[in-house]
Amino acid sequence: MGSIPITRSTVKKPFLISNLQGARGGKSLHLAGTPLLHVSEARQVRTLFLQVGLNTLPSAHEERWLAMGMDTSKQKEQFQYAYVAALAAHAGLNRGDFSVDNDSVDVTFQGRGYRGQIRNPQIQLQLKCTSRRLVSGGVIKFPLPKKNYDDLRGDNVVVPRYLAVLMVPEEVGQWVMHHDDCVALHNLCFWVSLREAPASTNADSVTVDIPLSQRLTTDALRDMMTAASDGRSM
Structure with missing residues (x-):
């Protein structure tokens, strides 16, 4: 699966944690219901947010929470x-x-x-x-x-x-x-x-x-x- 270019306008807020449940195991990552790119680890979510310059960034300690978030x-x-x-x-x-x-x-x-x-x-x-x-x-x-x-x-x-x-x-x-x-x-x-x-x-x-x-x-x-x-x- 090819990646889609990510920009600030691409990432819709609020950031829906519930849509990150498929971030492990090679599934498509969804932000606000929109498939964005293919990831294998929740740590890449942090990198994504840094790239688009969002301030509401999860800390390194929250990466496990991102991958296992509750609805x-x-x-x-x-x-x-x-x-x-x-x-x-x-x-x-x-x-x-x-x-x-x-x-x-x-x-x-x-x-x-x-x-x-x-x-x-x-x-x-x-x-x-x-x-x-x-x-x-x-x-x-x-x-x-x-x-x-x-x-x-x-x-x-x-x-x-x-x-x-x-x-x-x-x-x-x-x-x-x-x-x-x-x-x-x-x-x-x-x-x-x-x-x-x-x-x-x-x-x-x-x-x-x-x-x-x-x-x-x-x-x-x-x-x-x-x-x-x-x-x-x-």
Whole structure:
């Protein structure tokens, strides 16, 4: 197989790690779904990026990761779960999840020792992660699948439910930054309650406005749990 000339315009961004799974064993390498050239080792990917002058270059330590990368959508799912689980651990909440996700609930958190009507309140979250630029007018305009929308809205549920959307950089390598004194997870997560959201006649999805003022933090999780203890939703 002959090689195709590589230029900056040839390589489409974002660089899709999932398409590098065939980079070993003499298969065609794909960048953003376009066959570019024949490679036998993932190290040649690094050389390719150097040749076209891209700054978002994988380090030598990431070459094995490039050749064995997880599908990007699955990475987003796992990354947000870890992000939210870290906040919950910091808030002192117990975490649980169901083996089957058929009710738009990805994770459940439970507290203990609260002084409201319920001493061991619970909250449930539907998790979404995106690198798309969806911010407009101080809100995230998130296209939520219709099933998720219907499952999250309404007050006829025992446990308060919330939608949590994590905004991540387009480049997977920028999701986690390692510093001398800390590890930083990028970027931020935001939440909204659809408890009083109206019914929608849309067939596939409903655009949900998530205020940028509603960041999902340790304190936000604690406030949600306090509200649940009092028998209400935020």
